[in-house]
Amino acid sequence: MKLKIAIQKSGRLYEDSIKLLKDCGIDVRNGMNKLKAEAENFPLEVFFLRDDDIPQYVADKVADIGIVGENVLYEKQKSVTVVEKLGFSKCRLAVGVGKDENYTGAQYLQGKTIATSYPVLVRKFLDDNNINAEIHEISGSVEIAPGIGLSDAIVDLVSSGSTLFMNGLKETETILKSEAVLVRNNELSEEKLAILSSLVFRMQAVKKAKNNKYILLNAPNERLQEIIALLPGMKSPTVLPLAESGWSSVHSVLNENDFWNIIEQLKERGAQGILVIPIEKMIV
Ligand code: PRT
Numbered sequence: 001m002k003l004k005i006a007i008q009k010s011g012r013l014y015e016d017s018i019k020l021l022k023d024c025g026i027d028v029r030n031g032m033n034k035l036k037a038e039a040e041n042f043p044l045e046v047f048f049l050r051d052d053d054i055p056q057y058v059a060d061k062v063a064d065i066g067i068v069g070e071n072v073l074y075e076k077q078k079s080v081t082v083v084e085k086l087g088f089s090k091c092r093l094a095v096g097v098g099k100d101e102n103y104t105g106a107q108y109l110q111g112k113t114i115a116t117s118y119p120v121l122v123r124k125f126l127d128d129n130n131i132n133a134e135i136h137e138i139s140g141s142v143e144i145a146p147g148i149g150l151s152d153a154i155v156d157l158v159s160s161g162s163t164l165f166m167n168g169l170k171e172t173e174t175i176l177k178s179e180a181v182l183v184r185n186n187e188l189s190e191e192k193l194a195i196l197s198s199l200v201f202r203m204q205a206v207k208k209a210k211n212n213k214y215i216l217l218n219a220p221n222e223r224l225q226e227i228i229a230l231l232p233g234m235k236s237p238t239v240l241p242l243a244e245s246g247w248s249s250v251h252s253v254l255n256e257n258d259f260w261n262i263i264e265q266l267k268e269r270g271a272q273g274i275l276v277i278p279i280e281k282m283i284v
């Protein structure tokens, strides 16, 4: 029994999808132009597809699970279940208008024409905001539409914003924040769910490790309690005496988001020799 996973064949999701599997200890060798491959050391069969087709394949059970951007998932409106957010391929589906336009809010779009590859999501946004606008569906190079007189505004994916900028547009409203997600067919057998659960367990360990750092530092004993109070650790920090009396070595785990803030406070409280080490897997 193998679980079948659909991932993008090539493109922005491909590298990170393969890397995630690799970080989970699953080796997938994709011979050039192969449609599918088998993992060597995990009951997983991998299908390489266009991202737009992944929701459909998972809904139809051609694949049991898949990795796809939320933008594609919600545009395609297939009935599948989101299992886990994966934290990569982050972008936003946003409204772009000419940089000199006076955009005061969504009502700006009233009566306008909008070019997009996401007609379903745009229609929903317009309806939710009671806006009457015309949608021009185009499949690529959406950002050039206003420049060639095809539309007044666009809705497209944005990450750095440089594509909009280079086309004389500015980003306004965000319609959807998107990242890669793991989806599954709604009706998997018990056996397949069991394989999925061990895969998700590994993915969560990889994700947690990425968001955390292992930290070691030397602390003067008289300020040890203040320093420990800043470091929650997994349970609580490990404290070991140093050979030099009056000092201890403190080991803990820090979340990426709090990292710089806490490092500053540790230094203020006399911590020295701070070492920060990436964590490979983290199981709590
Ligand atoms: O061939 P296939 O159909 O499989 O791939 P594709 O060409 O449709 O998709 P691909 O590989 O370009 O993107 C796959 C997924 O990556 C998307 O569905 C998103 O979930 C995610 N993603 C993340 C992005 C971006 N960031 C992104 N910036 N997808 C596209 N873009 C494009 C955007 O359309 C625009 O043209 O990049 C440009 C904007 O980027 P910035 O950095 O200039 O703002």
Ligand code: ZN
Binding pocket: 050, 051, 052
């Ligand atoms: Zn695509």
